[in-house]
Amino acid sequence: MVKAYGRGLWQGLRVTWRNLTRRSVTAHYPDVEPDLPPRSRGVIALQEENCTSCMLCARECPSWCITIDSHKEVIPAATDGGRDRSQNVLDRFDIDYSICMYCSICIEVCPFDALHWSPEFAYAEGDLKDLTHDMNRLRTWMDTVPPPQALDPGAEQGKELDAYERTRATEEGL
Amino acid sequence: MSEALDVLLRCLVVLGAFLTMPLLVGQMEHKAMAHMQARVGPMAAGGFHGWAQLVADGVKFAQKESITPAAADRRVFELAPAVALVPYLVAMVAIPLGPFFGQGVLIGQDLDLGLFFVLAAMSVGVLGTLMGGLGSGNKYSYLGGMRVAAQLMSYELPMVLAAASAAMLAGTLSLVGIADAFEPWWLVVQLPGLVVFFVAGLAELQRPPFDAPLADAELVMGPLTEYGGMRFAMFLLAEYAGIVVLAALTTVLFLGGWAGPWAEQLGWAWTLLKIVGVSFLVIWARVAYPRLREDQVNVLAWKVLVPLALAQVTLTTVVVVW
């Protein structure tokens, strides 16, 4: 093949001209809020009721930025002669966003779906200490968690839902 | 009395053009370059699409401290920005804008040797960068200065040859005369000359892709490293004034100046339009092409542009004699 001289020159002009005549891709952030997909790693929200203080997230966090304190509460037996049950209650659940690296390991590892990603990202602070969000603040982020993305058409909907629908069908069928 | 008024008026117009045109080109560069890179460029200053960005920049530069390094050659260092800027103002005096509503040609001063005058002024402008490079007392600036010198030597020759070809075809050195003598078929005959002149002019202004002397990645802006505040702003202004002068000269020499419909009335508008068009090409070249290496810069000058310019001169001679 012949080496075409000047091809690079032509290409440079063509690419830049194409960009010039098309709309730019710039996001006009402060004026226009960005449209972020669900599960964007903005801030971690805590569904407090789901948390069993199992400490898995705190232990798996590579940067050790989750602090959990809890105590046991006894739930008296519901029936006579039954066994008392105990339940962990959170006293403290802090995430220090000044060291969090948004790796999402805590969220993956939580067995009870107590942690969720919210796409909110504008929580900068003037003081480093204020970047530690406590239980209540983490709970408020829950309101900003969007519903998960819709499944692809024809995709499996997941084992849990399958099982749920099967039991419902058998119960109603009975 | 009226003659003095006339001179004063012309000076004011030239000064006004000198102060506004480079800013317009600069703003065009901001926006055109941004969009060529799929960005939007400045949007905040002034409200509407960042039209006041350069004004804001100017205010910022004015507030900054001008530092002269201890190792610098003080006089040379401080004089350099003026040497870079003023020649372009001087050059603009002799560049015609064309007929203004039937009032004769709009020009600062019509010189018989206008072409020589403008080319000489442009070369002096480059000396400003050279002075900055050698006077800064900084090794990177010094290297940049050497590159400026090499580039000036290499590209002056093809540029003058190309300009000479235009002058030969028109049979005059007066810029008004050259533009008046223009005929459309010159565009074809003069095409190599046009290309050579434009490319050599880019190199002389050290505009990308010929910014090896500035080369921010290797020489940290070369001759401009030590400059700050207003002096740096003057260098920047000189760069854009240089673009305007180059574009105007290209227009007058090769694109027929004010040639176009209703030239008697709207000649000046045609010239301005062509100047803007050529300036756009200057900006486009900056965005589209990567910087040439120092050896490539010289190879391009001596192995491509000089032979091309000589061929152009020969061709023009044949055309003129025939």
Ligand code: SF4
């Ligand atoms: S995202 Fe990663 S770093 Fe941040 S809290 Fe969770 S596990 Fe720790």
Ligand code: SF4
């Ligand atoms: S892994 Fe989940 S349930 Fe366990 S402590 Fe962390 S948030 Fe609570």
